[in-house]
Structures are given as structure tokens and as C-alpha cells.
Amino acid sequence: MTDIDGNAVAADIRSGVAECVETLQAEGVDPALATVLMSDDPASETYVSMKQNDCEEVGIDGIHVDVDDDAPAEELYDTIDELNADDGVHGILVQLPVPDHVDTERVLRSIDPAKDVDGFHPENVGRLVGGNARFKPCTPHGIQRLLAAADVDPEGKEAVVVGRSDIVGKPIANLLFGRGPGGNATTTVCHSRTDDLASHTRRADIVVAAAGIPEFITADMVSEGTTVIDVGINRVERDGESTLVGDVDYEAVSEKAGAITPVPGGVGPMTRAMLLYNTVKAAAEQHDVDVDLP
Ligand code: GUN
Secondary structure, eight states, X not given: OEXXXXXXXXXXXXXXXXXXXXXXXXXXXXXXXXXXXXXXXXXXXXXXXXXXXXXXXXXXXXXXXXXXXXXXXXXXXXXXXXXXXXXXXXXXXXXXXXXXXXXXXXXXXXXXXXXXXXXXXXXXXXXXXTTOOSSOOHHHHHHHHHHHHTTOOOTTOEEEEEOOOTTTXXXXXXXXHSSSTTOOOEEEEEOTTOTTHHHHXXXXXXXXXOSOOTTOBOGGGSOTTOEEEEXXXXXXXXXXXXXXXXXXXXXXXXXXXXXXXXXXXXXXXXXXXXXXXXXXXXXXXXXXXXOOOO
């Protein structure tokens, strides 16, 4: 079994992104990412501050806007309008989820598609589905890169995605069955209503576990040699202590898997690296600068 080292692959991407930042700066462009947080959820606060630290590490300007979680929704919509209009801001990320009184669809629709580094705007979703992605969403793109780093070419293989979220399940399925490098797999999307889930995962060459359920994928559900990508980040209580586990029972599944991503240290760092990638891509396209994307 091979552990797929997301920290190492992400470090390579970050160093390639840092070179793109230098190219942009030499052309007078300071790439900038704006993160917007309208939540007091500690996990969301942590994710956003990690994204800001990542920006700093590669030389991207990080701009952060906090919107009070009980402020009127208009305050968030106005913030997005201002960031859209600011030529010095190249990427905009509104951390999800937003409070219930805010219309998530409206938030995603109001971000300028050219600055939509999450790839969640309907125009960008449409382009991805059409096989002409502008910004591949960060987690699915990171998964594609992890498979490539592990020398697992999805072409012709059986890929089974467990989970149908807009952020991971739907886009990774599209990338896996889509044409081109990192695609061409025969792809099945399973979810909470799938009958006999194990019958699908057992015939898979590649399993992407993205259901958001702790240790949902157990050893009896995968075949020998399968590549297992674990997207889950679940905080659970173990022996009186809080710990992070994925959607895969790592201890048992790693005995059978050909290659597997650990949690933490697998998909998570890749999601963050691909956000930096999308930010320099956005800055380069907005200023018509050629960069050598990693
Ligand atoms: N919340 C959880 N994952 C994500 C993500 O990838 N992007 C944004 N904007 N919010 C999230």
C-alpha cells in the first residue's frame, strides 16, 4: 500500500505558484485573493485563516473581510459588489456555509465569474460540465493531481464517487468521466440513497469517499489494490479526546488499498494549494500575462 502524500504534492504546487507570482509581479501585477467570512463557526474561521497564511507563503496578497453573522444579507452582497469592482482583487472566496438568512445561490451568482476561484458560479459550473473549465473547483482539481502523482491514470478505469455534493461529488465525477488527462474513467456516483453501496465500491479501481460520514468506507467495501481518495474531514470523540477522521476507515482499508490518502495530509492540503493556483490563474487572465502554471 502506498500512502499518497498530499503535503508533498501540495508543496510542489505551491512552489510553482510562487514562481507564477514572481512572473506576475515582474509585469506589475500583485495577485490578490479576498476571503469573506460571515460565520462564527470555529472550523470556518480556521479554514479561512489557513487560506490567508497560504497566500502569504507564496506571495499572494491576502485580503480578509469579516461580515457579522447576524448582519443583514445585503451587507454580504454589498461586500461582494465592492470586491468585484476592485481591480486590485483577482480572486474572491466567500466561505460556505453562510447563515440561513443569506441566499447562498445569490452569493454564488453575484461573484464575478472571472474572480470565482472556487469555481462555484453557475457559469463556471456550466463550463466544467461542458468540458471547458475556467476554474476547476479546488478539491476535485486537487484529487486529480493526487491521482496523477500516484501514477493512477483514470482512463478506462471504474471510478466510484460516494457523495453528490456541489463542491466535491458532482465536479469530481465530471472531471473523472470527462475527456482529457486525468479523465476518461467510467464513473458511477453513489449517495445516501444508493442500494447496496458496497456492490459498487467493490468493483471500483478508484473510490472517492466524499459523503461526509466518519469512517463510512470500511475494508469489506473495497477490493485489493483499489486507489482510495478520502475527502472527509470529520471531528469525532475517541477515548474522550477530539480527533480528525476521514470518510474511510483508514486503519483497515489501508491493508487492502493499492494507494490511499491519509487524513490529515491527503486531500486537505491539495484543496488549499489549488485555491492558490486558481488565484494566480485569475490574476494572469485578468491582466493578460503568460504564466507557467504548475
Ligand atoms: N466550505 C467548505 N469547503 C469550501 C470551499 O471549498 N469553498 C468555500 N468557499 N467554502 C467552503
